[in-house]
Amino acid sequence: MFSRDRIQYKTPEQFRRMRAAGLVVAAVHDAMREAVKPGVSTKDLDVLAEKVIRSSGGVPSFLGYDIGNGPYPGSICSSVNDQVVHAIPSPTQVLEDGDLISIDVGAIVDGWHGDAAITLGVGEVAKELTALVSACEEAMWAGIRAAATARRLGDISFAIQTSIQDAGDYGIVTGFGGHGIGTEMHQDPHVLNYGRSGVGPKIRPGMALALEPMITLGEAEIVEDDDGWTVSTADGTPAAHTEHSIAVCDDGIWVLTAPDGGAERLGESLASLARQ
Ligand code: MF3
Ligand code: CO
DSSP states (O other), X not given: OXXXXXXXXXXXXXXXXXXXXXXXXXXXXXXXXXXXOTTOBHXXXXXXXXXXXXXXXXXXXXXXXXXXXXXXXXXXXXXXXXXXXXXXXXXTOBOOTTOEEEEEEEEEETTEEEEEEEEEEOSSOOHHHHHHHHHHHHHHHHHHHHHHHOSBXXXXXXXHHHHHHHXXXXXXXXXXXXXXXXXXXXXXXXXXXSOOTTOSSBOOTTOEEEEOOEEEXXXXXXXXXXXXXXXXXXXXXXXXXXXXXXXXXXXXXXXXTSTXXXXXXXXXXXXXXXXX
């Protein structure tokens, strides 16, 4: 799994092409922040997401994606409440006040991929859910910051795990994780959301990684639905999932799926300044 020979190293020019895909994904998330409200179905969100992707010059990467269980039927994964990841948009799944929804989006521009996820509250949500989402976002940013100084992939995984544990008693979903990204959505290496520092492939300029912690308000155990895609918590507690695609540059990290490239969250010392 940690085959370093299979990591695709990118040139700065290729990172700029990935940035185009990343910005399409970011545009979809902006549209989702506007659209998510009580009464909207997850299928409505999917239709809107596909429109935004195509009108921005992208192609939805999830649509038709096949990992052996048949082609994925949507442009987003819309995972509500106890659904953790990969839930299929449905016209009968209508959002209600107090729900939590993770929206995972992938887009391809000129053959290069972007992939990111946000978790949003619908209307007014309970404080413990807001805290769950913050813990997940913080863990993702802890991983992104760690990537700026990491020597090995395990340093990033360890930073994500430590951040979650520091935030509270959350379940850390272990069956899924982050991944390399480039001319395919999923590339080596697999990025665990837990683990030890100092192990795994070396972090080097040219790497592009999608970091995506998934945490639950209860236990970490997950169950897979009969539809072959939807992953939910076994104990029925709500889950959060956040993701960014990042580029490891010579002079720091470029968050390809963040509109500001990560400048604000990372600060000048960790963000790449070479980008444009
Ligand atoms: N963004 C998801 C990931 O990072 C992929 C969604 S699976 C798909 O693993 F089938 F919807 F594409
Ligand atoms: Co991903």
